[in-house]
Amino acid sequence: xxxxLTVQAIGEQGLLKRLQSFCPVDLVGDDAAVLTTQPGRSxxxxxxxxxxxxxxxxxxxxxxxxxxxxxxxxxxxxxxxxATPLGLTVGLSLPGDTAVDWVEGLYRGLTACLSPxxxxxxxxxxxxxxxxxxxxxxxxxxEPNRIMRRxxxxxxxxxxxxxxxxxxxxxxxxxxxxxxxxSLNADDRAILIQAHQRPQPRLDVVxxxxxxxxxxxxxxxxxxxxxKAQSPPSLPLTPYPSPLTRIASMDSSDGLADAVLQLCxxxxxxxxxERSQIPFPPALTPWVGIEQALDWALYGGEDxxxxxxxPLLKAxxxxxxxxKGAAIVGITTTAPGVWLVDKTxxxxxxxLTLEQGFQHFGAV
Amino acid sequence: xxxxLTVQAIGEQGLLKRLQSFCPVDLVGDDAAVLTTQPGRSxxxxxxxxxxxxxxxxxxxxxxxxxxxxxxxxxxxxxxxxATPLGLTVGLSLPGDTAVDWVEGLYRGLTACLSPxxxxxxxxxxxxxxxxxxxxxxxxxxEPNRIMRRxxxxxxxxxxxxxxxxxxxxxxxxxxxxxxxxSLNADDRAILIQAHQRPQPRLDVVxxxxxxxxxxxxxxxxxxxxxKAQSPPSLPLTPYPSPLTRIASMDSSDGLADAVLQLCxxxxxxxxxERSQIPFPPALTPWVGIEQALDWALYGGEDxxxxxxxPLLKAxxxxxxxxKGAAIVGITTTAPGVWLVDKTxxxxxxxLTLEQGFQHFGAV
Numbered sequence: 001x002x003x004x005l006t007v008q009a010i011g012e013q014g015l016l017k018r019l020q021s022f023c024p025v026d027l028v029g030d031d032a033a034v035l036t037t038q039p040g041r042s043x044x045x046x047x048x049x050x051x052x053x054x055x056x057x058x059x060x061x062x063x064x065x066x067x068x069x070x071x072x073x074x075x076x077x078x079x080x081x082x083a084t085p086l087g088l089t090v091g092l093s094l095p096g097d098t099a100v101d102w103v104e105g106l107y108r109g110l111t112a113c114l115s116p117x118x119x120x121x122x123x124x125x126x127x128x129x130x131x132x133x134x135x136x137x138x139x140x141x142x143e144p145n146r147i148m149r150r151x152x153x154x155x156x157x158x159x160x161x162x163x164x165x166x167x168x169x170x171x172x173x174x175x176x177x178x179x180x181x182x183s184l185n186a187d188d189r190a191i192l193i194q195a196h197q198r199p200q201p202r203l204d205v206v207x208x209x210x211x212x213x214x215x216x217x218x219x220x221x222x223x224x225x226x227x228k229a230q231s232p233p234s235l236p237l238t239p240y241p242s243p244l245t246r247i248a249s250m251d252s253s254d255g256l257a258d259a260v261l262q263l264c265x266x267x268x269x270x271x272x273x274e275r276s277q278i279p280f281p282p283a284l285t286p287w288v289g290i291e292q293a294l295d296w297a298l299y300g301g302e303d304x305x306x307x308x309x310x311p312l313l314k315a316x317x318x319x320x321x322x323x324k325g326a327a328i329v330g331i332t333t334t335a336p337g338v339w340l341v342d343k344t345x346x347x348x349x350x351x352l353t354l355e356q357g358f359q360h361f362g363a364v
Numbered sequence: 365x366x367x368x369l370t371v372q373a374i375g376e377q378g379l380l381k382r383l384q385s386f387c388p389v390d391l392v393g394d395d396a397a398v399l400t401t402q403p404g405r406s407x408x409x410x411x412x413x414x415x416x417x418x419x420x421x422x423x424x425x426x427x428x429x430x431x432x433x434x435x436x437x438x439x440x441x442x443x444x445x446x447a448t449p450l451g452l453t454v455g456l457s458l459p460g461d462t463a464v465d466w467v468e469g470l471y472r473g474l475t476a477c478l479s480p481x482x483x484x485x486x487x488x489x490x491x492x493x494x495x496x497x498x499x500x501x502x503x504x505x506x507e508p509n510r511i512m513r514r515x516x517x518x519x520x521x522x523x524x525x526x527x528x529x530x531x532x533x534x535x536x537x538x539x540x541x542x543x544x545x546x547s548l549n550a551d552d553r554a555i556l557i558q559a560h561q562r563p564q565p566r567l568d569v570v571x572x573x574x575x576x577x578x579x580x581x582x583x584x585x586x587x588x589x590x591x592k593a594q595s596p597p598s599l600p601l602t603p604y605p606s607p608l609t610r611i612a613s614m615d616s617s618d619g620l621a622d623a624v625l626q627l628c629x630x631x632x633x634x635x636x637x638e639r640s641q642i643p644f645p646p647a648l649t650p651w652v653g654i655e656q657a658l659d660w661a662l663y664g665g666e667d668x669x670x671x672x673x674x675p676l677l678k679a680x681x682x683x684x685x686x687x688k689g690a691a692i693v694g695i696t697t698t699a700p701g702v703w704l705v706d707k708t709x710x711x712x713x714x715x716l717t718l719e720q721g722f723q724h725f726g727a728v
Contacts, residue, residue, distance in 0.1 A: 031514075051491055135413060137501035
């Protein structure tokens, strides 16, 4: 067995040189990276810090997976705002005895997640620290009339989730206690573990919403053209940007309950979620039962789906387009509070609160 | 004595609520912050990680000073690119027993440094960690024809520093060993300590270069108008953007030697620096002697001045405009290597190398 090459052995400059191979050549080597943005778009910025032993551990997370998940979490925040990604920066704090292979694995995971979206790592900083941590800042751009804010929900909106919930938590539990998953078949086990290790940021939803909104614009223009048939035919029938349907949005990184609660708080509305409408991965309820599945969906977190509030007709069209796992899970209300309800009235109504969700310091 | 309020005691949400008072209201409360950029400008991004015990310590740095210096370091990177700042994000890793007042002090320091430039803190993340660290990402914007890169130097350029060097290291030494500074008068001592604790990012230089370039543009336009006197007088005589004089640029955060070496490496040139031209704070050489002063100027770091390479005539005009401390310290050469030379030929020529500079991991 050869000895592991450590960060200390190759020094900061040596490590930087290796990591630069993961970054576009023209963005490396200055005090800061320069990126081109499209005219008229707004800049969107988000940041996350991950700490060894808190957000990842060698038991459940390879450095590739840690990198993938860090990138996914930040791209998910951009998706939640309706933005498309431009790039991200990586700030590394490393003990000197960190294996170089671990750091390169992290970058492999980051770039694997980023590459379908042609999103570069545009810079970073490395420093010595007793504890390994990774700080990511991602930035993207969005047309101002397509920004999706948490505060945009109105009473009577449908609440849409873009996919199943509880899968990431289920995958984590299987990784932590492999005997738990023994009753699952190999495919189902793999799907749940994949959901935890390689979550997909829903940038495809942003693209789809853009297309839906363009179709709406064309429809409206066609109708306009029919009514204005006498006008000169000089107006071309091309798609043009139009304001999106008003959509409130947040990602479900801290669980579905947290997302709905935050949306409601920001918008000054309440909500009723229907138990039977919350979508789980198919294998989940047969395996752990409905109550455990619900708990993982509501509070497990890290599914990185989008939770959207929008008018019912638009919501139905969107869910149909999204397909697998997407669902209308409830409705926003004038009455305050977020309630989990059972349309069969077998289970009593239950109020959801932020305190039940994950709290970084509360758990210490 | 009352007990200190800790981060653990108020929880993540409680801390976030307090820190949001340092951020613009309209940028808080979504998955990401949205900022407006000016059309046609490029986005510039830079990131830094600071770790307790490595980059700051309670012995020499209050949390206000740590915040100020973190902001200054990032604004300095933007200035080195010729950019003006748009905002920054703060990623905090905190042990649960960190005093809330420490964290608020950090934010007070950050905002104190940022406020003259109307630059907001646009978001952040807080997480639990055994070690306190601060990851900052700053972004700014620049007209594409005004980007200053390290690689733009040509042989025969004058090398300009925008101010004195060695001051920050001198201030640090006084803080670490107060008896060292006893022979200095109180004013000089305060100036050096201030240079270490409250360095000024040279965004004023970016503004000045913009003005100089506009003046040049007006001059050129005037000349053009004289030659085109027969043309219709409809062309208004207003300033318009023109490409800047080609300028290579880097900040001196890791010392003057490092900056010159990096500029030369990126541009494929060598350099000769004249010992007698390197500007020190007035009190420095009488206090510690020329060799110690030179060492601190070249390798001390954290002076956060800009080091620029540009044609001699432009360099002279710039130094005159900048005034106090600014100087032409040398010239770039076709011959490789960076040499410290003595025009009186009393001291032998000395080649400078990157290895003499500060290396985060090499020093472990």
